[in-house]
Amino acid sequence: MASTANQLRQRVPAGYKSGNDDLRKDAETELKRFIETNGHFSLVRNFHLADAFTLMNGFCGAQSIFNSCRFLVTSDPKYIWFALWLPFFGAIFDLLDGKIARWRRSSSMLGQELDSLADSISFGVAPTVAAFALGLRYPLDTVWLTAFVCCGVARLARFNITAAYVPHDSHGKMRYFEGLPIPSSLALVIGMAFCVLCGRFEDSNGAWMPKATYPYTGYLSSLTGARGVPLGEFVLDLTAPLYKLLTLGNVLPRYVEPVRLAELSNQLGYLAMHKITLVFAFWSMAMVSKTLRVPKP
Structure with a gap:
């Protein structure tokens, strides 16, 4: 209580x-x-x-x-x-x-x-x-x-x-x-x-690109001259090394199509984050x- x-x-x-x-x-x-x-x-x-x-x-x-x-x-x-x-x-x-x-x-x-x-x-x-x-x-x-x-x-x-x-x-x-x-x-x-x-x-x-769709949106875009989310991104591309790892010894390709392994590498190996x-x-x-x-x- x-x-x-x-x-x-x-x-x-x-x-x-x-x-x-x-x-x-x-x-x-x-x-x-x-x-x-x-x-x-x-x-x-x-x-x-x-x-x-x-x-x-x-x-x-x-x-x-x-x-x-x-x-x-x-x-x-x-x-x-x-x-x-x-x-x-x-x-x-x-x-x-x-x-x-x-x-x-x-x-x-x-x-x-x-x-x-x-x-x-x-x-x-x-x-x-x-x-x-x-x-x-x-x-x-x-x-x-x-x-x-x-x-x-x-x-x-x-x-x-x-x-x-x-x-x-x-x-x-x-x-x-x-x-x-x-x-x-x-x-x-x-x-x-x-x-x-x-x-x-x-x-x-x-x-976003300059366009007259709503008042004030992009009103100050001329001050920066840049596009997209501010400060950019952190990127770590491990796609190729991961694909090599998945196909090492040609074991997984016997059970999974290489194109599927490539898709998985693209999904898991590309690490990006906005700063x-x-x-x-x-x-x-x-x-x-x-x-x-x-x-x-």
């Missing part, structure tokens, strides 16, 4: 004076009401107004993902602009849900969990899908993008467990975050938006860092 009290502590109004016994009693009352509420839409009936705003955060994240997919299918830049704007609207809802909870002096059993799940979508999955849509599509790129999502989820889980034990000020506000908070990924979204302004991205046909993917890699490590402490505004 102490863990439940810790969860409710996250949405206790600022300046609310209460001891551990009161927190535990509130948690027990909230949990009992949540469990004993039956009937149709019992889950919805336990929602608070702040929870609706939290769900809107998740809604914005999901819509961002869908718009990134639409961009991949159509190559219409307006969809990637929607995909990059929606996480910021999600951040607004993420900010408002806490303020509404403090304003109404109410807490929810689902509030903390909903908040973390919505953040993982809007600030974890959505930015990485946008990065994939904009050109970070090599297998090694997707490995680091996946690591970014996993680190973000791990950081949120750690926050849920340890937030009550981080030093708080006299008003109950946390003094700092351990590791970069996952909404900091909005800085990466801003960077991707700047790349779209400069025309430094790829669509389904490859590197800018390392930004996501370092961001991932910063999110799960225990020693990095970011003052809470």
Whole structure:
């Protein structure tokens, strides 16, 4: 029950004076009401107004993902602009849900969990899908993008467990975050938006070329004079050595057609990664860092 009290502590109004016994009693009352509420839409009936705003955060994240997919299918830049704007609207809802909870002096059993799940979508999955849509599509790129999502989820889980034990000020506000908070990924979204302004991205046909399809897309492309994803790539071509290894002694070619072995060599031997993917890699490590402490505004 102490863990439940810790969860409710996250949405206790600022300046609310209460001891551990009161927190535990509130948690027990909230949990009992949540469990004993039956009937149709019992889950919805336990929602608070702040929870609706939290769900809107998740809604914005999901819509961002869908718009990134639409961009991949159509190559219409307006969809990637929607995909990059929606996480910021999600951040607004993420900010408002806490303020509404403090304003109404109410807490929810689902509030903390909903908040973390919505953040993982809007600030974890959505930015990485946008990065994939904009050109970070090599297998090694997707490995680091996946690591970014996993680190973000791990950081949120750690926050849920340890937030009550981080030093708080006299008003109950946390003094700092351990590791970069996952909404900091909005800085990466801003960077991707700047790349779209400069025309430094790829669509389904490859590197974007100047064309009048949507306002502001490539608006600053004349400043760089380059095409494709910024900073270039790391490439390690092991195709030929791998093919020689697979055909060594003429053993495998007896059972597998050489053309299939050549295809396998091309798939596994060509290792490439965009250099800018390392930004996501370092961001991932910063999110799960225990020693990095970011003052809470």
